[in-house]
Amino acid sequence: MSPLANPLADLLARRIAANGPITVADYMAEALGHPVHGYYRSRDPLGAAGDFTTAPEISQMFGELIGLWAAVIWQQMGSPDPVRLVELGPGRGTLMADFLRAARMVPGFKQAIRLHLVETSQPLRDRQKQALEAFGVPVAWHDDVASVPDGPMILVANEFFDALPIRQLQRLPDGWHERLVDLDEDRAGFRFVVSPGRSTGAALLDPGVRDNAPAGAIAEICPAGFAIAAAIGARLKQQGGAALLIDYGTARSAPGDSFQALKAHKFHDPLADPGAADLTAHVDFQALARAATEAGAMAHGPVGQGAFLTALGIVARAETLRQSGARDVDTALRRLIDDQEMGSLFKLLALTGPTLAGSLPGPLPGFEG
Secondary structure, eight states, X not given: OOGGGSHHHHHHHHHHHHHOOEEHHHHHHHHHHOXXXXXXXXXXXXXXXXXXXXXXXXXXXXXXXXXXXXXXXXXHTTOOSSEEEEEESOTTSHHHXXXXXXXXXXXXXXXXXXXXXXXXXXXXXXXXXXXXXGGOOOEEEESSGGGSOSSOEEEEEESOGGGSOOEEEEEETTEEEEEEEEEOTTSSSEEEEEEEEEOGGGGGSOHHHHHHOOTTOEEEEOHHHHHHHHHHHHHHHHHOEEEEEEEEEESSOOOOOOOEEEETTEEEOTTSSTTSSEEEOOEEHHXXXXXXXXXXXXXXXXXXXXXXXXHTTHHHHHHHHHHTTOSSHHHHHHHHHOTTTTXXXXXXEEEEOHHHHHHOSSSOTTOOO
């Protein structure tokens, strides 16, 4: 593919030609977030007509159980009114619509909610407004979590951290070097190269990975994700509440190249068509937990999505839907909890303020295992 065939590729090619190779994080940030040509700025990527499908789009059961989980947490917080309900990357608003429908079952919870959606895509903001306007809950949109007003908070992030820009490092005989994106030899596309000097990013690696990974290994760090997790942890320490982070990735830090692209529900070359394909990487849950706990929060898990949803009663909920005549319930249930589908690759990490953690009668719901 010639860079000139794609406006964003052309911009990136000109930048590289003028200033040299760029980090994987810079490439990913431009491909996903460029104000004009970025993937998330210009489209609704979800569903059959998009590039991927998330758990809330598979079944209402997912969002309902997350809503009931949050309601229990709210009660354990002492039922604060108001409570800031924050969702990072709300997609079409499907999870939150199912969440709010379930929230009505717990007296006082829905009335206490002040909803804050962190979303940069205007097309998706429009979809969220349509999905949520019937619930009568005050909604505010934000470009980042830092602008959410003070107060006790319950935060949900489903498939948010996997889309944050990552840096990739490669271990050479003299240490860790930055993996960069450069023009290929024909200047007709992009390729990976390695920085000539060692990378300062090695300081952000888990010590076990940094010291023990074999020569040639690739490791990934997500500074933006670490910073957001730390900010959430600090807020939970100071103002109370809980956060539930749901994504696909590894429970423990480990080397590996997980940088990938999806286009029309199929894997795609991540260096082809920047801005026209979804770019993601596996989430390092151990690193997120470390960032949050160093900021003062308590971490719970991670646990597999299948185990979490099963503990919260998804099988019984599926039977109720089946008896009501809902279609494709068994298929949806299998996709959400089966280990061959989303059940083990997708994980949940909960963060709580120390006051809440200290007052709990036992493990958080869904984290008993």
